[in-house]
Amino acid sequence: GENVEQHPSTLSVQEGDSAVIKCTYSDSASNYFPWYKQELGKGPQLIIDIRSNVGEKKDQRIAVTLNKTAKHFSLHITETQPEDSAVYFCAASKGNDMRFGAGTRLTVKP
Amino acid sequence: EAQVTQNPRYLITVTGKKLTVTCSQNMNHEYMSWYRQDPGLGLRQIYYSMNVEVTDKGDVPEGYKVSRKEKRNFPLILESPSPNQTSLYFCASSPNARYGYTFGSGTRLTVV
Numbered sequence: 001g002e003n004v005e006q007h008p009s010t011l012s013v014q015e016g017d018s019a020v021i022k023c024t025y026s027d028s029a030s031n032y033f034p035w036y037k038q039e040l041g042k043g044p045q046l047i048i049d050i051r052s053n054v055g056e057k058k059d060q061r062i063a064v065t066l067n068k069t070a071k072h073f074s075l076h077i078t079e080t081q082p083e084d085s086a087v088y089f090c091a092a093s094k095g096n097d098m099r100f101g102a103g104t105r106l107t108v109k110p
Numbered sequence: 111e112a113q114v115t116q117n118p119r120y121l122i123t124v125t126g127k128k129l130t131v132t133c134s135q136n137m138n139h140e141y142m143s144w145y146r147q148d149p150g151l152g153l154r155q156i157y158y159s160m161n162v163e164v165t166d167k168g169d170v171p172e173g174y175k176v177s178r179k180e181k182r183n184f185p186l187i188l189e190s191p192s193p194n195q196t197s198l199y200f201c202a203s204s205p206n207a208r209y210g211y212t213f214g215s216g217t218r219l220t221v222v
Contacts, residue, residue: 001169006152034210043114043200043213044153089152096160096207100145102152 002027004092006101014109019080021104023090024072032093033066033073037086038103044089048075080108112137116201116214123191123221131186131217133201141204142184143168143211144176146197153200159184160207191221 003026013019025033031052036044050057050064050073057064061080066073073092077084085108090101114135123129135142143158145168155168159178173195175187184203188195198218202211 009150032208036210036213041215043202043215044211045213046210049210093208096158096166098155098207098211100153102150 002030002092002094002097002099004090004099004101006090006104008104009102010105010107012107012109013080015080015082017080019077019084019106019108021075021088021090021106022072023074023092023101024070025092025099026071027092027094028068028071030092030094032098033064034091034093034098035062035064035075036089036091036100038089039086077106080106082108082110084108112212114201114203114212114214116199116217119215119217121217121219123219125192125221126190129188129191129219131188131199131201131219133184133186133214134182135184135201135203135212136182137203137205137212138181139203139205139212140181141206142178143202143204144174144184144186145200145202146170147200147216148197156186156199158207188219191219193221195219196221 006023034049038044063076144156145153157176159165201214
């Protein structure tokens with residue numbers, strides 16, 4: 001089955017800097033790649049997603065890139081703010097099967 | 111407001127005492143799923159349901175049961191809970207499996 005690896009497990013940046021979280025997947029048939037943000041005491045919330053027919057997608061300060069050949073995708077957050085501090089999960093999906101990475105705890109220091 | 115509602119938010123129980131965690135969604139989603147979240151392991155799927163009366167096992171189904179008698183409800187049943195089922199549980203729903211999920215707020219279960 002699909003295996004998703006996510007790095008780093010923790011990331012600390014200064015407010016205003018950029019943050020990048022990377023994920024790799026094993027199943028080349030995976031075709032949907034969402035990213036979730038989980039704040040303390042809450043459930044994960046979908047923040048951006050990308051499908052396999054697209055290489056990049058941007059929504060304000062966040063962007064996701066996908067390299068199908070290398071089977072990796074990344075989340076980029078620019079101009080980070082303290083409210084970006086959370087745990088971020090990547091996922092890879094094929095049909096009914098969605099697998100999550102282990103998560104990245106992002107801390108944005110003011 | 112579109113949402114997935116789980117109850118209870120917190121539950122402490124004893125080994126072997128049957129319990130049910132309820133999950134309800136108001137978005138008319140066909141797909142629903144249960145996950146458990148453990149430190150360092152991310153989210154692991156327990157069971158999922160493609161529609162009413164259609165359920166299937168995820169990666170970690172042992173010790174759990176589910177049912178989908180109505181489209182909006184997808185309860186998680188632990189017939190005989192054990193301490194290794196202590197975890198944070200999330201219910202999620204989606205129009206179908208190829209779209210992002212809406213997650214509930216979670217149920218923190220402790221089995222002593």
